[in-house]
Amino acid sequence: MQARLVAKDIACRRGERLLFRGFSLECGSGQAVQVTGANGIGKSSLMRILAGLLRPFAGTVEREGMMGLVDERLALDANLPLGRALAFWQDIDGCRDPGRALEVLQLDALMDVPVRYLSTGQKKRAALARLINRNCPIWLLDEPLNGLDSQAQKAFEALIALHCQGGGIAVVASHQPIALPAPRTIDLAEYAA
Numbered sequence: 001m002q003a004r005l006v007a008k009d010i011a012c013r014r015g016e017r018l019l020f021r022g023f024s025l026e027c028g029s030g031q032a033v034q035v036t037g038a039n040g041i042g043k044s045s046l047m048r049i050l051a052g053l054l055r056p057f058a059g060t061v062e063r064e065g066m067m068g069l070v071d072e073r074l075a076l077d078a079n080l081p082l083g084r085a086l087a088f089w090q091d092i093d094g095c096r097d098p099g100r101a102l103e104v105l106q107l108d109a110l111m112d113v114p115v116r117y118l119s120t121g122q123k124k125r126a127a128l129a130r131l132i133n134r135n136c137p138i139w140l141l142d143e144p145l146n147g148l149d150s151q152a153q154k155a156f157e158a159l160i161a162l163h164c165q166g167g168g169i170a171v172v173a174s175h176q177p178i179a180l181p182a183p184r185t186i187d188l189a190e191y192a193a
């Protein structure tokens with residue numbers, strides 16, 4: 001798995017407010033970075049800029065490799081049972097081993113439960129299962145541990161380590177501690193406008 005993510009001199013404006021400026025980041029295969037900072041500093045906005053969903057006020061983002069973003073939005077049909085909601089995407093995403101994510105994230109017992117009835121932590125696990133099924137090298141994770149119990153947190157930290165061992169990239173935006181392989185931490189407050 002080969003990947004590269006380079007952000008240069010990024011500035012972010014939301015509404016009339018400049019949130020941060022001069023932010024740069026370079027990640028190659030196997031690297032993990034945590035972006036920290038207080039509520040409202042702009043972590044989610046940065047993740048959306050890195051994902052290409054939000055235009056930066058200044059600066060550029062270059063990506064080599066497919067990206068998967070996990071944030072608080074659950075990209076699964078709320079009215080379908082979880083098994084069918086995940087299956088809808090498995091073909092589109094070219095998933096070769098759908099059972100793996102279900103096993104690691106312990107979703108097997110929830111396959112018949114409509115997505116809208118899942119608990120907060122179960123929804124998060126479903127979102128992470130879809131990310132794993134996509135087999136994309138660049139993971140953009142916005143508060144990925146929110147709602148997960150300690151066992152699921154450890155399981156997901158182990159998955160990030162495996163992903164990086166396989167040449168993937170993980171960029172994690174979170175104000176809470178997360179175990180990453182050879183971690184680098186960037187405090188977004190240093191770039192506050």
Ligand SMILES: Nc1ncnc2c1ncn2[C@@H]1O[C@H](COP(=O)(O)OP(=O)(O)OP(=O)(O)O)[C@@H](O)[C@H]1O
Nearest residue numbers: 014015019037038039040041042043044045046175
């Ligand atoms: N569409 C928008 N228009 C105007 N302001 C916005 C918009 N979206 C977000 N903001 C503002 O931008 C700021 C940064 O929001 P963002 O969600 O990026 O912060 P965050 O660091 O991820 O916060 P948290 O830790 O609470 O999730 C906030 O003050 C928010 O109110």
